[in-house]
Amino acid sequence: MEATRTNTDTAGHNAHPDLRGWLQWLSATDRLAVARKGLSLIDELAAVAKKLENERAVLFPSPGQHSIPVVANLFADRSWIADSLGVPTGELLSRFQNAVRHPLPWVEVMAAPVQDVVHHEVDLLKQLPIPKHNEHDSGPYITAALLIARNPKTGIQNVSIHRCQISGPDRIGVLLLPRHTLHYFRMAEEAGEALEIALVIGVHPACILASQAIAALDVDEMEIAGALLGQPVEMVKCKTNRVRVPAHAEIVIEGRILPKVREPEGPFGEFPQYYGPRADREVIQVDAITHRKNPIFHTIVGGGTEHLLLGGIPREATLLEHLQRSFPSVRDVRLTRGGTCRYHLAVKIDKASQGEPKNIIMGAFGGHYDLKQVVVVDMDVNIDDESEIEWAIATRFQADRDLVIISGAQGSKLDPSSNNGISAKMGIDATKPLATEPMEFKRIHVKGVENVDLDAALQDDPKAAFARIIAG
Structure with missing residues (x-):
């Protein structure tokens, strides 16, 4: 579906663009399916989402008897991503490029919907509907959370997505690849300190897209998200640490990546369509969970269409910007x-x-x-x-x-x-040489194919027409 809204329409009736606004638009445009209640969080939910990954988003009420619903497949096509930003598909990369060039600083607020409910006693699998996705995953994983971390020296924040294995009631194994979050963690670890972080679940698509930008160290991706939205993202300070998180997110898990601690994590089904192996990885100690009233939990099936597109399109825009400079x-x-x-x-x-x-x-x-x-x-x-x-x-x-x-x-x-x-x-x-004979690399073309009107050219009842022709 080609986008028909302007950027102002993206916010629509929602002054603070969030996941709920996007789901309402998907429902209004017949792109949201609702599963029957009570599907299992172990494999079954992911199987239904996988079956529909190129067609519709899916909302799962009461999965695994949890009161919190789960949503998957926010994007089945790159046109959906353009639609979430209110631009035509052909302008998607230029829109992202412009947001990276002209970030919009976020604003801090003192109160936020994402802190309507606060849990200081934490039991992740009892309190949140966290699915197991691919067959040989080591267990339930949080896959669609923005991991927000602060530079231990400057306080500048970084936003990224990492696979997060539930390792205990208040413990999460996390894969940190050689990027900015790992750089911040090493700074903290060398000082003998934990790295304060937050896992943010359920945000407007612009925030997810921004998290995947190939930006320089100490570029805060929430400022890119603000530029994508055309308005500053409202952020609020966590209850147990100094990290600021989107005020209109659905769920926040507050915690710390522990220094000098590594525990087994994996296997997990990754974007290359293989399993990332089991190994000793960094560990998050969870300190609190906050969420909206009646929150929605977003999950991404590892290696599925949503996983690929959400990671691919921001990289395309950043690579295009990089190449066009030279x-x-x-x-x-x-x-x-x-x-x-x-x-x-x-x-x-x-x-x-x-x-x-x-x-x-x-x-x-x-x-x-x-x-x-x-x-x-x-x-x-x-x-x-x-x-x-x-x-x-x-x-x-x-x-x-x-x-x-x-x-x-x-x-x-x-x-x-x-x-x-x-x-x-x-x-x-795979380009043509500049100097060639005119017909050497001339692509074949059937004249008039662009103007064919099939309704006018074909008969309405082909079976009857065929029978008449055969009968003479």
């Missing part, structure tokens, strides 16, 4: 579904000089270490169609001339083919 010929980028919306990047360019695609390939690898393959194509290739990308490789690429290989680079530790994150990179120049 290469004005770059017009668009896509992290492909087949490449898990992380590892394979297609870059569309208006080619200006020979050799330029290889420079763009090297520039792209510098944009994010997760990238494993970059394909550069011409303007006539639809990068939303993976078969078109493959066609460009098949007809415009020669391995002995157009291939770039880099060995021993940093990659994703979640890629099982890597050596603990050390990975090879491959770049493919």
Whole structure:
């Protein structure tokens, strides 16, 4: 569905855009299914969500006999993400780019709906409907929480998403990859201190998108979220620590990442469609839970469509910004579904000089270490169609001339083919040479195909028409 609302309409009747407003819009546009009550939190909920992941969001009332409902599949297509921001799909990346360029500082409030109910005595699985998702996951996981941490020295906040295993009534195992949260934690750990954090569950899609921006250290992603929304995000101080959290979130888990403590975490079904292995990881000690009255718990099925899109689109926007700084010929980028919306990047360019695609390939690898393959194509290739990308490789690429290989680079530790994150990179120049005979790379085209009116061209009752033709 193409977005039809303006940014002002995104807030609509809701002065503070939140998860509930987005769910109301999904319901109003027939994109929200409601499951029967009482589905099991162990596998069954995730199975239903997975079945509908490319069609509809799903709200689960009373899952596992919990009073708190669960929602999954907030996004089944990139057009839904554009819709959540009130822009056409074609303007999605430019909107995100503009938000990164012009962040909007958040504002602090003294009282907030997310603190309507406060639990200082914590039992995570009794108090929250936390599902188990993939078959061999080690148990229930919180998968859609924003982990907000403060720089121990400056107080500047970072927002990210991490897989969070329930390890005990008030204990969570967390995977910290080599990014900003881990940097903050190491700063705290070296000082012998715990890192104050909050896990925020159930926010407006803009906050989730912003958390995935490839931003510099000490850039607060909630300011990017504010720019996406067109209004500052209201934030409130946690009850047990100094972290500020979105005031209109559904649920907040307050805690600390403990220094010098590691405990087993995993396996867990990840975005590469494999299980992240079990290993000793960092540990969160939970100090309190706060939530709205009648809260809604958001979950993301690991490795599903929602997982891939929410991570992929902010990375696309950031990589496009990164490339366009040095290469004005770059017009668009896509992290492909087949490449898990992380590892394979297609870059569309208006080619200006020979050799330029290889420079763009090297520039792209510098944009994010997760990238494993970059394909550069011409303007006539639809990068939303993976078969078109493959066609460009098949007809415009020669391995002995157009291939770039880099060995021993940093990659994703979640890629099982890597050596603990050390990975090879491959770049493919699938563009046409600039100087060719006019018909050498001329794509075939059936004249008038764009103007065909099938209702006018085809008969209404094909079975009857066929029978008449056969009967003579």
